[in-house]
Amino acid sequence: MKATIATTSLAGCFGCHMSILDIDERLLDLLDIVEFDKSPITDIKKFTRQIDIGLIEGGCCNSENIIVLKDFRKHCKILIAVGECAIMGGVPSMRNGIELDECINEAYISGPTVKLNTEKIIPNDPELPALLPRVYSCNEIVKIDYFLPGCPPRPDLIWEAITSLLEGRQIDPSYESLKFD
Amino acid sequence: MQKNISLSINGNKISTTKSKTIVEAAEDNGIYIPTLCFLKGKLDHSNCRICTVKVDGYHKPACSTLVADNMDVITNSDELEELRKYIIELLFSTGNHICAVCQKSGDCELQALAYKYKLLFSRFEHLYPNKGIDTTSSDKIIMDKSRCILCQRCIQAIKDKDGNPFFVLQGRSNALEVVFDKEMNDIFTQEDAIEAVKQCPVGCILSKESAAFETPIGRRQFDKTEIGNKEV
Known part of the structure; x- marks a missing residue:
């Protein structure tokens, strides 16, 4: 039976997903041994079974991110934080030293590039998830089993991690595949 | 040069001169000890402790401990690696080290040690x-x-011709920070600025003149070469 993989992007830029696709022709080898379940790659919206490996891109910046992350923890045997945002907040966490009100005002009211918001409306639709006071890394919310640093992680590192886990050996990243940028 | 001290580093006997620190003596003999705050020729403050080694069974900072006769130094062990890893993790978590948006990335010594x-x-x-x-x-x-x-x-490296530092410490405890003495801005030359950027082991001091992200990924200092000049 094929192993199952689920992926998601929380407060990320989808760069880590691009890096997953960047394993290039090895994708065909990967598809021989794994099946993608809930993931932006398959566009499956809900979990259909228990998952072997969950890949999380991005940290938690809003209430929905936390719900999705907890759902992944519930359904995945192994959860991997992929990329700097999932590991320590990354670029979105640059707002962490600044008050949330100040950030929102800068983005929608007083920022130098805000020209069209003449009525000075801050998005307030109840469907929109609430922004958290700061961006949290994934391991602050749930238990994370493995971490793959990089912005994005190098395709070789992702490949090494997935194949090692499926073959039951220890992940041993090469010097060139372990980079933080 | 008179060699009047004999000591052992990782079980190898070496000879060196009395006034050298363990880091310098090790470097002379091709042994790399990781450092961040160490500045060659100055007796260091041992601020970062990344250079911690075992001297006769005790942990000591190699950058400020002078060599002594019959000293037994261990520079690498699982315990020391774990300790250094802790220090690097502490430095990463107490600052904003978001490598993707830092122009020092690839040439940063803290990042290189993390690698x-x-x-x-x-x-x-x-x-x-x-x-x-x-x-x-x-x-x-x-x-x-x-x-x-x-x-x-x-602070130690960049000084004017009278020996006054351009950078100074300000505040205490958690509020302690390194600041540029703006009253000395008039005599702060472009060469001083380049040297300051070079001396900063992280991306704190950056030049206003030079363009950022000039060197492509793959050609930066630590992209392919591990710190300590070990080819990988």
Whole structure:
């Protein structure tokens, strides 16, 4: 039976997903041994079974991110934080030293590039998830089993991690595949 | 040079002169000990402790411990690697080290040490400090203070012709920070600025003149070469 993989992007830029696709022709080898379940790659919206490996891109910046992350923890045997945002907040966490009100005002009211918001409306639709006071890394919310640093992680590192886990050996990243940028 | 001290580093007997630190003696004999705050020729403050080695069974900073006769030094062991990893994790979690947006990335010594010790994440809570960015004190450099690791290399290395430092410490305890003495801006030359950027082991001191992200990924200092000049 094929192993199952689920992926998601929380407060990320989808760069880590691009890096997953960047394993290039090895994708065909990967598809021989794994099946993608809930993931932006398959566009499956809900979990259909228990998952072997969950890949999380991005940290938690809003209430929905936390719900999705907890759902992944519930359904995945192994959860991997992929990329700097999932590991320590990354670029979105640059707002962490600044008050949330100040950030929102800068983005929608007083920022130098805000020209069209003449009525000075801050998005307030109840469907929109609430922004958290700061961006949290994934391991602050749930238990994370493995971490793959990089912005994005190098395709070789992702490949090494997935194949090692499926073959039951220890992940041993090469010097060139372990980079933080 | 008179060699009047004999000591053992990792079981190898070496000879060196009396006034040298363990880091210098090791370097002379091709043994790499990781350092961040160490500045050659100066007896260091031992601020970062990344150079911790075992001397006759005790942990000591190799950058400020002078060699002595019959000293037994161990520079590498699982215990020391774990200790160094802890220090790197602490430095990463107490500052804003977001490598993707830092122009020092690839040439950063803190990052290079993290690569060397295969740091995957920090076991400490990230503090996300907001110490501000100083763009006004000098017309040649900017300082992102949230990245400063207080190594004080800039204070020791960059001085005017009378020996007064351009960078000074300000505040105490958690508020301690390195600042540029703006009253000395007039005599702060472009060469001083270049040297300050070079001395900063992280991305705190940056030049206003040089363009950022000039060197492509793959050709930067630590992209392919591990710190300590070990080819990988």
